[in-house]
Amino acid sequence: MIKEINILNGSKNEVTDAESLKQLEFINKAKEYVSELEKNLGRKPTACVVTFGCQMNARDSEKLVAILKLVGYEESESENSDFVIYNTCTVRDNADQRVLGRLGACSNHKKKNPHMKIAICGCMMQEQSAVEKIQKSYRFVDLIFGTHNIYKFAELLCTCFESDRMIIDIWKETDKIVEDLPVLRKYPFKSGVNIMYGCNNFCTYCIVPYVRGRERSRSPKDIIRECEKLAADGVKEVMLLGQNVNSYGLDFKDDNPDKISFPELIEEVCKVEGLERVRFMTPHPKDFSDELLDVIERNPKIARHIHLPLQSGSTEILRRMNRKYTKDAYLELVNKIRTKLPEVAITTDIIVGFPGESREDVDETIDVVKKAEFDNAFTFIYSKRTGTPAASFEDQVPEDVVKENFDRLLKVVQETARKQSEKYTGSVAKVLVEEVNDHDSSLLTGRMSNNSLVHFPGNEELIGEIVEVSLDECHGFYFTGHKC
Ligand code: SF4
Structure with missing residues (x-):
């Protein structure tokens, strides 16, 4: 017997306030279900949200926790809770394995507590093969949904209470952005603010454009309104979040009176009274404008930190990664930042072991680390992601070579970072x-x-x-x- 309910596939809708209202109604309905559960259990039911991956996922998890608390669950860190949800990441292959391992362990809890509900969402669920694997081998999962319909969580929760079947709701893409849903922040004094969703860049190693869809910018009015609310609520620091914040607003039509650029947006956010620090993550080096540097220079509220992913220092590897900048262009940008804003810390991400990477290519990366004098760098070993162009590149690098190059690079990264930090001692x-x-x-x-x-x-x-x-x-x- 087929035990799944497929609610919707590939929906494309306009932004609607009506949708927010509809979801608030589902929150009220879910409250009734949870209160019924509380009576049956004789105690408050507990819920645990397990998050994998990046800042965007952490922000999504805050939304999930908010809904769960609003409808009556008590937040818990134990995966032996009455409701457990895994918010997955798929950027690295081992992240998939980690999730599946945790999910397997969770099934033992469910055997002892049959009323327990288990959900899985996030980027990994945008991959058909991952969903099929769960349908086949993890039949105890109650709810599967993706990245585009997280705003519907209260509705999905209700469906979960109304059915004992596995609920699957994955949208291939969307242009829908739903505002005004509750969020429960991890820290009362700082918060992420999504300014856009998706990515158009298609770096050849990255799965994000496939699982998060094309770039969709939120309206500046909504962003400012959210920042004002956060400030009124005691938040001092916001981080503007997007996969490539420098492309903010490019998807607005030219005749849209709200159309503004990222530098203009961040300057508006700085004007919000009560906010004392504004961060942003992540800018793509190919789109980093002089205008943004000017805005940072004249706004002391903007944090003195720029995270500028390098990925490789070899122009040839950058070309194969489809990063659309060269080693020289990257160094020129770093030089411009250091000259104009000497007090800014520059951090980066670097991948080692991309297909075809030679020792000389890694030497080029080490050269950039030395010249750019990064304040810190997050170094990753290349992880092959099924579904990305690089996964089918033939010249994958042997593990022992990757390891040796990784260690060589890490040594230089640590030396450079220490030297940079030491400058501040005594200040x-x-x-x-x-x-x-x-x-x-x-x-x-x-x-x-x-x-x-x-x-x-x-x-x-x-x-x-x-x-x-x-x-x-x-x-x-x-x-x-x-x-x-
Ligand atoms: S810019 Fe490249 S690495 Fe970043 S999310 Fe987009 S495709 Fe992935």
């Missing part, structure tokens, strides 16, 4: 205090405008405040210090 920095230190509860942990971590003695009442801290000692990627 005073404004630090947004984020939490009590994980290892030593007498210490607080916060972030400087340039994103460096600082640990210093202090009272937890300072959490959420921006304080001045003297940076006494540099430990490579973080500082210890004392409050001035």
